[in-house]
Amino acid sequence: MLKKIADDLLKWYDHAARDLLWRQDKDPYKIWVSEIMLQQTRVEAVKPYYERWINRYPDAQTLADSSEEEVMRYWQGLGYYARARNLLRGVREVCSSYNGRVPDDKLAIQSIPGIGEYTAGAILSIAYDRAEPAVDGNVLRVFSRLYCISEEISQANVKKRIAELVRQAIPTERPGDFNQALMELGATVCTPRNPCCSDCPVIDFCVAFQKQRQADLPVKRQKTRAKAILLASVIIQQQDRYLLIRRPNQGLLAGMWEFPTVEIIEESAIESSLSEYLQRIAGVSFAMGEKMFDLTHLFSHRKWEISFYKGSVSINEKAQSLGETSKTAQYGWFYPAEWPQLCFAGPHQKAVHYLLSAKNNDS
């Protein structure tokens, strides 16, 4: 029975599998990169990033030798930026402690930063032909339906049970293809909404389909809604350069650049709040100008509503502050021509596009 599921699934996979760059060889480093990029990220979004990445960093050593600054630029726009930092750390660890070879041991590989339960199983099965489960959101959904599991799937014991069910079904011949086939099925047929059961290669084994419960599964607890936050940002220009500030090294959008921004607590206190902030961060006196535009940006757990204003700083302190720009500074004055070299926080990247296109229309 389990054997038949694996056979049918693999037969389906052999003709239904999408042609993806990272499926062209089993280089553990390349599989690793693809799995990290694919975490919580759709295949279509990953494609261009993966291609550019492999062209620039074809092997672990090349990546290990690169600067975090540059690596972050190659990741810019993909989201979840800790993934890139962990990948760089992990690759450096592999080069220094494992002689450049990605470990094939479950315990060792899972101790590498950024590689957890799922990614460990994915790399071991795909790159090393090891019969390890790789249980991601797709597999949880597929199995919750196959076995009609109606408990909440984020619970640790439910995940563990599903991992064991997968383990029992893994064929020894093609464990990597089997895991990928499960994910492919979840991504293209056994989808979250409107699963296409008529196309399913394992419909005969699906308990949820037999009970017509597939639309009710998997059961997930509801997430807390994104909290709205009001922000004010200022565009400050001095002699063709603009003031930018680097966000703290921890937390949301860590270490990325943005226009000076404060949270609006009191509508009437925007200017004083910005003044205090700019005095503290950059040591300049500030005067607010006209409003330029509004912008909203939705994260998974937060919603930013930003108003952008023009602003200026006092002449006296200008000369002093213009000299402060440096790569490691928490703030700096940059020409628009330098902006493309910087990692902007998502919402501010939108503002940059707006400003640059407005500039081009002027000239």
Added chain:
DNA sequence: AAGCCGGGGCG
């Protein structure tokens, strides 16, 4: 166990 961490596509 729950919260944090991005960005985009889709119904």
Added chain:
DNA sequence: CGCCCAGGCTT
């Protein structure tokens, strides 16, 4: 608009 995605780490 809300949901979800080839999750991992921190608290």
